[in-house]
Amino acid sequence: MSNAMTETTHYTVTKAATKAEQEAQLVDFVRQAVERAIESRGFATLVVSGGSTPKGLFQALSGTDLDWSKVYITLADERCVPETDDLSNAKLVKDNLCQSHAAVANFVPLFLEDESEEACRARFAEHPQLSETYDVVFLGMGGDAHTASIFPEAAERDMALDMTSSVNILKTDPVTVAPLRLTQTRPRLLDTHNLLLQLIGEDKWDVFSGVAEANTPDKPITQFIHQITIPLQVYFAEKK
Template structure:
């Protein structure tokens, strides 16, 4: 784990965007396509706006989510809605998007179809994770019965039923998220630094699932942190 600290989220987003743009450029030059995984919530919205206006060959970029709530993309709490309305705009509108949601009523019924969407997707070029104050990342919640599966399965995605957060979820598994050339953790706010320190102070991922990423022996997670 490497911690990159910035005085403001503006400075963070400027630096972060440059890193991501370089990664995408390099991927397109080397393999003719780039694969980017993003997270929902308020934290990445300014970063999304910055990226959406960047000169890239977006037609050669595939974007997906680390997780999503089991909602129609028309619902206000849908991460897909956020990505489509903020990131997949302007120049980035040409990018391809892979949804984590199907028309099935229950997430469990859509699990196989979502996994199949990733069957031909190679190693991601960059994954951007977030972190909750309970130490969850993606929709791998410490309160969910599915956590052990999410941290051990080789399948790409799984349905999750958190007990301390609303909505069923579909989450990429730890193994699929870590199948990436670059893994970032995007944090803003002093409270998140306290959670990060707590996560690094012990080793049990069942208590704080983010530990399975931060303390993975083969993955160097880049933590992008701003105090405000």
């Protein structure tokens, strides 16, 4: 495994032997990024992803001594389910990240029941902090090389990846899995000071490295690797 930084392949890799070691690396990175942001502009923004991978990281971050009252947290994507549903990324964040020291953080959910895409975008616009360049964006990646809720089979895939689009939030149908999703789009997610991807296990690394080498545009994570807007910082743990 080697780091890469070329005109079209814009990523670096930080390796760890275990998930616990990886989480310690990420907590330290986020702590420093948040502290710098608060010092420079008075607040920090943190965009996180769902799934089982970041749960331990969220718990570790929640105990970090930061001025969380000045941190705005939102989601890269969300399933269109009630917040009480175990599939809800908002529930995951509230149960694991917005606890302990981080209980006072400002959490802005992506999905609200009976809210249209347009209303969601308008609600986000009410938080000027979320209209500026993000400080940290955490991505995940599925075995099919989807990231956020931008799926290979989705009819909305190309729209979500289009760098010329002014749309920041889009409803998507993954096709291969339920339910419907809301996702922040590629141009919005790339508008960040720090773009991180958390990967755990050789199976995920095999998917990532294969996609990175092949540069297959229909695999969504490819278009977060092969771009020169912001370096993708990959944190890889060999073991769970």
